[in-house]
Amino acid sequence: MSFIRTEVFSVCLKRNVSLTVILPDDAITGVGVQPPYKTLYMLHGYSGEGMVLATYLSLRKHCELKGIAIVLPDGYNSFYIDHPERDENYSRFIGEELVAITRRMFPLSHNREDTYIGGISMGGYGALYNGAKYHKTFSKVMAMSPAVDGYDLLEKHQEGPAGFAPGVFANVYGDASKYYESEYYLQNLYGELGEDAPKVWVTCGTEDDLVFPVVKKFSEDLDAMGISHIHRFLPGKHELEYWENELDSGFSFLADIPEGSRNRLIMEIL
Numbered sequence: 001m002s003f004i005r006t007e008v009f010s011v012c013l014k015r016n017v018s019l020t021v022i023l024p025d026d027a028i029t030g031v032g033v034q035p036p037y038k039t040l041y042m043l044h045g046y047s048g049e050g051m052v053l054a055t056y057l058s059l060r061k062h063c064e065l066k067g068i069a070i071v072l073p074d075g076y077n078s079f080y081i082d083h084p085e086r087d088e089n090y091s092r093f094i095g096e097e098l099v100a101i102t103r104r105m106f107p108l109s110h111n112r113e114d115t116y117i118g119g120i121s122m123g124g125y126g127a128l129y130n131g132a133k134y135h136k137t138f139s140k141v142m143a144m145s146p147a148v149d150g151y152d153l154l155e156k157h158q159e160g161p162a163g164f165a166p167g168v169f170a171n172v173y174g175d176a177s178k179y180y181e182s183e184y185y186l187q188n189l190y191g192e193l194g195e196d197a198p199k200v201w202v203t204c205g206t207e208d209d210l211v212f213p214v215v216k217k218f219s220e221d222l223d224a225m226g227i228s229h230i231h232r233f234l235p236g237k238h239e240l241e242y243w244e245n246e247l248d249s250g251f252s253f254l255a256d257i258p259e260g261s262r263n264r265l266i267m268e269i270l
Helices: 050-056 059-066 090-105 122-133 150-156 168-173 176-181 186-196 212-224 240-255
Strands: 002-010 015-023 038-043 068-073 115-120 140-144 199-205 229-234
Touching (some): 002 090, 015 050, 038 240, 050 059, 059 068, 122 199, 150 212, 168 176, 186 212, 229 240
Parallel strands (some): 038 068, 115 140, 199 229
Antiparallel strands (some): 015 068
């Protein structure tokens, strides 16, 4: 397994962006994985960065176990959407530029069926949004406790642990009165795609007061639209422990293997 920290210049963002890249190239599990590698573009949550996920979750282990390279960009607090008026085109960066840059730099597969997008919280929203928007690039979405309704999150959670400042929603999404008719409301985006939507795996803790009600509604709405997806609603909160426990299931979905069939990393020290 190779662990790489680097920076790339983004034309979409007019700045350097830090990347963490994990490659399953050592085969220490005994299961040899040959390049070009299947790849997961993994998006962090609000107030986070790619290195936070790489540090606190066992992504290195699942990269090796499941044979999937992982690219973790820094997305700041962007919700991974475009703001061309500010030269902050995070959607284009994630869905177009980042994929092209990393495919040039590393031995990654260029095939849609080998290219996935995932994320946690804000990053889960970014994965679902850009997975649908760039469904010709990404074949699967792995969303963990995704913030599927930006208005509900940013306007209704200004008190309490989240503490979003007034005005954050408008800064990110613009006019609140138009939000539920726009492509930023995920049900609209997925409804337009129908059978062309990427395969979706979503998980959320049933005690997650921040997003569980809207994630449950999103899942129900996908069912009503006839869009097949996997949902897992288990006891848990909006926290690292829940996401860590769900990694085997999520990565098994991406790798198309049974859960638990490759979840133990055994190393021999010589």
